Amino acid sequence: MIVKHVEIKRAIAAVTAAIAFFLIGCRPGILGKRDLGEEKSASAMHLEAVSYLRAGKYEKALTLLEKISARYPGYNNISTVEYQTARVLNLLGQYERSSREALKWMKRYPRHPDKKDMMLLLGEDFESLKNKPQAFYWFLEAKKESLDDPQKEEELNERLVYLINTCGIEDIPLLEVYAAGTHYAPLVRNRKAVVFFEHDDLEKAGAIAMDMVRNSRDPSWISQGRALLQRIEEEMTVRKGVVGCLLPLSGPFQIYGEEVLNGIQLGIFDCSKGSSGLEVVIRDTRDKQDHAVTELENMAHIEKVMVVIGPLSSKTASPVAQEAQELGVPIISLTQKKDVTDYGDMVFRNFLTPSREVKRVLTPSLISMGIRRFAILYPDNAYGRFFMNLFWDRIEDLGGSVTAVESYKIDQTDFADQMKKMTGIYYPKPASLIEEEKEARPWEEEECRIYPDKEEPFVDFDAVIIPDNFQRIAMIAPQLPYHDIRDVLLIGTSLWQSPKLIESAHDYIQGAIFPSGFFAKSADPDVRHFVDIYRKNFGSAPGILAAIGYDTIRLLKKIMAEEDIHTRKDVRDALFGFQSFKGVTGNIAFDSRGELKNEPFLLTVSGRRMVMVHRESEPAVRPYDLNQPVSRKTPGQV
Template sequence: RKAQKWESYYTQYFPLHPYAQKVQEQSVAEVMSSKADGKKIGVLLPLSGPQKHIGQLVLNGLTLAVGSFTMPYQDNSIELIVEDTQSQPTIARQKIKKLIFTDQVIAIIGPLTSRETEGVADLAAASEIPLITLSPKEGITEVSETVFRNSITKKEQAIALAQLTNQVLDIHRVAILYPETSYGKEFMEIFWKEFEKYGGNIHGAEGYQEDQTHFSEPIKKLVGLYPASLRSEELCSKRYSEIWYERKKKGLELPNCFPAEELPPIIDFEAIFIPDGHHRARQILPALKYHDIRGVQVLGSNLWNTQELLKGTTGGELEGALFLDSFFIGKKSAVVQQFIQQFYTHYGYEPSILEAQGFDSLTFLIDILSSKKISSRGKLMQELYRKKDFNGVTGLTGFSKNREAIRNLTALMVSQNKIIELY
């Protein structure tokens, strides 16, 4: 009641105030919430501006999805109404009003970023329109009860990695080497929490700067080599260090101590998790080998799922590295391979996760709208929660009660300089 009183006060006495205008927009949205065309789906993507390339890739996936369903559902063909947000929250807000009030779409795919999604969430909620955002930002679905998300997240990967290492690989001790960035720190914290939930233990975590190119110090810290003074009881005196090197050169028995430079690493973990991009992985993995950290399972993120990871000469440092992703071009799945073939025939290039997410998001909606007579946004919302048998190219099967994508991630491994499915 107090909130309603303030809303009335602002709209009556300060109609030009931003808060009053927002209240008025929401009021109109509430009135229009029941009016929707079950054949119209809106799209909010950046098709100009700095992210236009990404927006176009997603749109290519959406366009293919519409074409895939034109023939089977000729009488119920879906109309896509595409709006350019230019990656600007204010423009996204203008465009969603058009989609809701003028076009009366029944659902919206997009926006692409968290800032845009947060900027339109209140209007989506007021009009009760399902909105499938493609933003990977953690917690984005909490901004509105009508915001769903179809984008692979750090938490999604962390949970699946924890399950894979503990339950499949029987690994229970992991170290973490992470970048001191928002991405790296957040991923490290989420994985740590999820890994411990499955009974695992984190045996050390060391960070490095975003622009760092040498990793000796954080690696040495993980394995008890830096500072060497922490293992003073194992260190040789200056005299015995000289003797140690002389005897080693002659192949004789060594003194029961080590020169500082020869301390062996203490490897008390079975795997090491590196939540960073493929470029950094190509720098770090050889450094692990250099410091004699061997026989340890390397875990990465979906950012490693690129042929760029394998370029150049890195020896066997990448061999056996594991990571997860929602879309894999070489996946042994009839659904995935059919999508790739159709996409290549239509566009002349192989799709990435962006096109695949667009394709799945729209196909999921069309699957519901084509099988049921739905003319209200509220009814569509119910069906979005209910459907759990979807077979998407990104592993999507449905949405949780928190409106997060439920999917089967694909476990990937580097084997003989190729990225393959683990199982």
């Protein structure tokens, strides 16, 4: 609806501007008794102003129009000049001045044949000034004057409906006055009920909804009133302390859903943190969109949960988030799906996203250390291409430069060609250049022609970025020094985080940096406690999914313990209100869009260990040193 509204606004603005500048400007006036010389001067200046308008030179046009008004107030087409002045001010973004000029015009020319265009301009001015009641009033007046133009009437209708559906509680009293006696009055009344509902004033919302059901003759308003009453009843009868979990517990992502659930279960029954007081309703998404949405609806209507954790996969994230927003159920999504929180204020995300990973490893401090030139070596798949573009954009934003970019196939094991291309020795020199070099070589270098040195690589980058999993890094890293790519910083993504990478390639990734959402070997007491109880219960170390599940349920446990949490909106407000919740994945807080505020951890490799890089020590990070003797293994051999 918003996109459509913007398109309509542009269309109306274009039509109005055309009418104002070309049709109105060309309408002949009624000459009276005045100095003919002044009339000619004003007319010439006006024509020049119109030419500037057509060329889009609004500042120059405005200067001339204001001169005409000041010098020639008796000009035959002064009403057109004053209209165009108001329109140009609008185009220049000076909405306050434009509205003042337009209101003066309306008082001077109340019966002017083009007053509907000025009314439209006033609507645009007030809408831009965020004054929705006044915008509504003037668009409504313009619509009354447009009964002979069905297309414009429909466009204005859509703008009026948009203003009603997006107004706030402070706008409603005036909208009720302006809409009285029109077919927009029931729409304003319905919006009033919805706004009360959104502000948790369920009693007032219910009273309006009941009135709609009892007194409206329109079946559609009766239906909407009943739907709102049902939502109010559900909101008032939600079961406090009941949390829904919507995870893939069968299908291809079962293993990941179960890991999240393991963390959730530990968070509920963790005795060191006190009794939970929570009831958890667990449902399987089966990684199917329709089924996931149905299960969410069941949890909202039947189980009456207060909040939902999940889903996990990108496939189900968007439809579930959209439905949760429509149902008014807060949901904490555990997905990397782009823009999933854009569905509304009921949708939160507690997960490490690609953009946050990239921002964590590429920081201004890295550039200030002198690491300004980057090579990107990436897998030719969706993940690799996506991260390649993210890294490239971030590098340019920081003022760095990308000096080499190469891709490889996902089943590739020998990366010699890519590394030769990165260092400029893949393509042979042209024969003509070789001949020129021979002729320019002095006779003293004759021996060099008999015993030539091999061509040296040209490494014009300070760091190599490789957005791939740890298995591939274990193959790529040893081949870098083999091809004489040394003393460069290796940068990766969270997929690098694995003990197996240290086991197989620690010699070649010293000093490398990559982000992490959870570091199981942290010295933090809470992390150690979580790792210990996870090992005791499940026989292995926890990963990031278990840690996120553990943190999310503990956050909700803290929220549910508050006495003033009675409705789903209370939960939403509490999630927005948390400034910092200390979890094993870091300090959790959400921004105004429902996205995590906290940064990922930054890890590096030191010896045979992965260690955390603290913010205050980041400038100490240096590229790994491969100048010590290294055995030349066969390319591709790990």
